[in-house]
Structure formats: C-alpha cells, structure tokens
Amino acid sequence: MRFELASVPGTAERPNEDWASLALPASGQGGSLVVLDGVTPPRGGDGCVHGVPWFTSHLGGALLELSGSHRDMPLAEVLALSIRRTADTHRESCDLSHVRTPQATVVAVRWDGESVEHLVLSDSTLLLESPNGVVHAVLDDRLDRVPREVLRSVSATDALRNQDGGFFTAAADPGVAARAVTGTTPRADVRAVAALTDGASRWTDLFAEGSWADLMGLLSREGPHGLVGRVRALETADALRGGGTRWKIHDDATAVYAELRDPVALPGT
Numbered sequence: 001m002r003f004e005l006a007s008v009p010g011t012a013e014r015p016n017e018d019w020a021s022l023a024l025p026a027s028g029q030g031g032s033l034v035v036l037d038g039v040t041p042p043r044g045g046d047g048c049v050h051g052v053p054w055f056t057s058h059l060g061g062a063l064l065e066l067s068g069s070h071r072d073m074p075l076a077e078v079l080a081l082s083i084r085r086t087a088d089t090h091r092e093s094c095d096l097s098h099v100r101t102p103q104a105t106v107v108a109v110r111w112d113g114e115s116v117e118h119l120v121l122s123d124s125t126l127l128l129e130s131p132n133g134v135v136h137a138v139l140d141d142r143l144d145r146v147p148r149e150v151l152r153s154v155s156a157t158d159a160l161r162n163q164d165g166g167f168f169t170a171a172a173d174p175g176v177a178a179r180a181v182t183g184t185t186p187r188a189d190v191r192a193v194a195a196l197t198d199g200a201s202r203w204t205d206l207f208a209e210g211s212w213a214d215l216m217g218l219l220s221r222e223g224p225h226g227l228v229g230r231v232r233a234l235e236t237a238d239a240l241r242g243g244g245t246r247w248k249i250h251d252d253a254t255a256v257y258a259e260l261r262d263p264v265a266l267p268g269t
C-alpha cells in the first residue's frame with residue numbers, strides 16, 4: 001500500500017483552510033482518510049470568534065477519530081456526530097445560526113478488508129480507481145448547478161447556502177449529513193482512491209489538462225506534490241495570459257492519494 005498527501009496554501013498571506021489526514025490502524029487491512037476545504041467567509045464575518053482553520057481542525061479531527069472508533073457507524077452518521085461535537089465546542093461563544101458560520105466541504109473514505117465506504121459533501125472530488133484502470137468520480141454537483149453570476153453575489157449565495165434547492169456544506173447543523181453523497185464499493189474493486197479539494201481538482205475541471213483517469217495516472221507517477229505543482233504552473237501561465245475570470249488565481253490545494261492494492265502488471269507492460 002502507498003499513501004501520500006500534499007496541502008499547499010493559495011497564498012502565503014492567508015492561512016491554509018484545507019485540512020487533510022490519513023489514519024492506518026496498526027492491525028488489519030483498514031484505514032480512513034478525511035479531506036476538508038474550509039469555506040472562506042466573505043467580508044461581513046461569520047459570527048465565530050475562532051476562524052475557519054480552528055473549525056476545520058475540530059471537524060476533521062472528530063471525523064477521523066469517530067470514523068475509526070465507530071467502525072459500524074455509517075459515514076453519514078459519523079459526519080452528523082462530528083458536526084454536533086464541533087458545534088458544541090463553540091456554541092456558547094459564537095452565533096451558530098449565522099448563515100456563514102464556519103463551514104467546509106467534506107470527503108471521507110473508510111476501508112477494511114471487505115469494502116470501501118465513501119462520503120462527499122459539496123465541491124471536493126473523490127476518485128475511485130478499479131483494478132482495470134477505470135476511474136469513477138464521486139461528485140456532489142449541487143454547487144456547480146448554481147449559476148456563476150449568482151455566486152458572484154454574497155447575498156444571493158447566502159440565500160442558497162444550506163437551503164433546499166441550493167447547496168450544502170458541513171457547518172453547525174448535523175442534519176446536513178443526510179444530504180451527502182455516500183456509497184460502498186467492494187474492496188476488491190478498488191485499486192486506488194484520491195481525494196481533492198477544488199484547488200487541486202482544477203487540473204481537470206477548470207484547466208481541462210486531462211480526464212479524471214489522467215489525473216489518477218499523474219498522481220500515481222508524480223504524487224500529490226507533483227499534481228499541485230502542475231496546477232500552480234497552469235494558474236501562473238493563465239494569469240499571465242490575462243485569464244482573469246477566476247475568483248482566485250491560486251486556491252488552497254490539497255490532494256490525498258491512497259493505493260490500496262498494487263498495480264496489476266498488464267501483459268506487455
């Protein structure tokens with residue numbers, strides 16, 4: 001097995017609001033990974049005295065711990081419990097009813113000898129590669145379905161945030177966990193998994209440098225640091241060409257890559 005991760009801030013001036021971890025139990029075939037992308041609040045605040053990095057570290061820590069210690073609990077319930085635990089930590093000091101209370105996208109994966117469970121909430125990406133090289137992208141595309149012009153307006157975006165007909169993130173309401181995209185795949189059908197925040201998935205979904213399968217191949221050859229380095233080079237070249245339609249030239253970029261099985265040597269390779 002092979003496990004690698006990289007997380008690089010968008011700029012040196014701001015803290016990295018992504019959060020990533022991998023846990024490998026000392027016994028058995030199991031493990032889990034968690035990747036969060038904290039949502040940067042627009043000007044006007046978020047009702048919290050702690051900040052997004054505090055929030056993602058608490059939520060991510062709870063997800064990792066509870067997914068390992070409650071192995072029979074479905075990941076959606078693990079997420080609900082983690083949201084509740086995090087909310088309880090700052091319920092007294094902060095206004096958790098604020099529409100921009102600290103929130104994050106979530107990718108969680110947990111595996112054992114039998115199966116690979118996954119959960120995706122909001123616009124981070126999970127890739128599952130089968131032993132024959134087919135790559136399946138697990139996406140929660142609700143944010144993608146919101147028109148770009150709506151997302152340019154803070155108030156219009158807030159009106160859709162964690163609302164029916166809008167998009168959902170892990171914030172202070174445990175009920176949002178039921179909205180996550182979840183599934184289970186036999187372990188034998190998964191060779192490798194990758195979790196990407198949108199700063200890293202840009203290689204495919206913004207710059208169209210290759211398919212999701214191509215991105216998996218890049219991760220296999222060059223690892224998460226190689227992917228993020230290529231994204232940064234594309235962003236810089238794009239900015240120099242005046243490609244100024246993006247919100248941020250560089251975003252926090254995180255990639256976790258886990259090979260659960262050795263590649264099968266194909267005849268003639």
Ligand SMILES: [Zn+2]
Binds near residue numbers: 047050051
């Ligand atoms: Zn707070």
